[in-house]
Amino acid sequence: MHARKKILVVEDDPSLLRGMEELLTGEGYAAIATSNGREALELLRRRHPDLALLDVNVPGLSGLEVCRRAREEGFSGPVLIVSALSDPADRVVGLEAGADDYITKPFDGREVLARIRAHLRAERRLVPPDERQDSAWQPRSKRMLLAVMFADMKDFSRRVNEDEPGGLAMLRACIRIVSGAVRRAGGTMVEITGDGFLASFSSAVKAVECAVATQKRLAEEGTRRAGAQRIRLRIGIHVGDVLRESGKLRGDPVNIAARLQQICPPGGILVSESVVDAAKGRLRARAVRVGRRRVKNIRQPVTVFRIIP
Secondary structure: OOOOOEEEEEOOOHHHHHHHHHHHHHOOOEEEEEOOHHHHHHHHHHHOOOEEEEEOOOOOOOHHHHHHHHHHOOOOOOEEEEEOOOOHHHHHHHHHOOOOEEEEOOOOHHHHHHHHHHHHHHHHHOOOHHHOOOHHHOOOEEEEEEEEEEEEEOOHHHHHHHOHHHHHHHHHHHHHHHHHHHHHOOOEEEEEEOOEEEEEEOOHHHHHHHHHHHHHHHHHHHOOOOHHHOOOEEEEEEEEEEEEEOOEEEOHHHHHHHHHHHHOOOOOEEEEHHHHHHHOOOOOOEEEEEEEEOOOOOOOOEEEEEEEO
16 A cells, blocks of 8 residues: 555646546545646645656646756655656756656556656665665765866856746757767766756866867857857866765865856856866867966865866
8 A cells, every 4th residue: 555645746738637636546646736837836845745747848837847946945755757858858857857757748657657656665765874784875985086077058047937948958959069078088977967067087188178079069059049049158177086976976176166167258168277287288278377266165276277279
């Protein structure tokens, strides 16, 4: 039995919404249904469902925005995105918005139920860290010297608010370009968080080459787009000793790369002195000294260089 687990269903098609309600109720779940994104967010806050099933294209707020805001406000239950969009980039956008799974329409009700059961089982298996006895549950940590690249799209949030389909199309194009450049440079895409990209490289030279290739490709893409639709990326790179833990990167090098990105002009590349030192004249680009800059949460000023292809 499910002990009346509560499932929030958000769907703008009335017949499909009723069908999902009946399907879930028949399986012993308590279905909470709505066809509006803003109401869905309010139901998440008030009713605390065990799992949310969110259609992307609903009035009020999109399912993606509901998911983002719910995660920001602390909702930790499984979120399953439902969409007619089946492109891999759409899946990436959905999962990076905070979803745990992505289901494409049309779907089989039995598959949806199986996925719901699987995610609820996974939730039950979670054990608080202080109660874990098996070392296999502990995060695997390792320190290593890496070049860290942090990139971020300029004005993405504003563009999504003004034109969500257009903004998401730009994000999908950016994901494709950045991921391809990282792969060709032999790097690892560590994390994509909305419009932010974190990648690591074993070589400072490769990190800079990836950044240059990315900006060049975006500039070429920009010639085919109207002004408001041009993708402008800011990139920061730093080399340092990072902690890799369960696939994530931690430590000052990540923070410094992120801060360099924040002060970087759109379409530009800023690197720290450690990148220039590590490259030792092997860069196929000019590194022009900008000066020493104080950046947030870093004690010592960072000597900053601008990369000119």
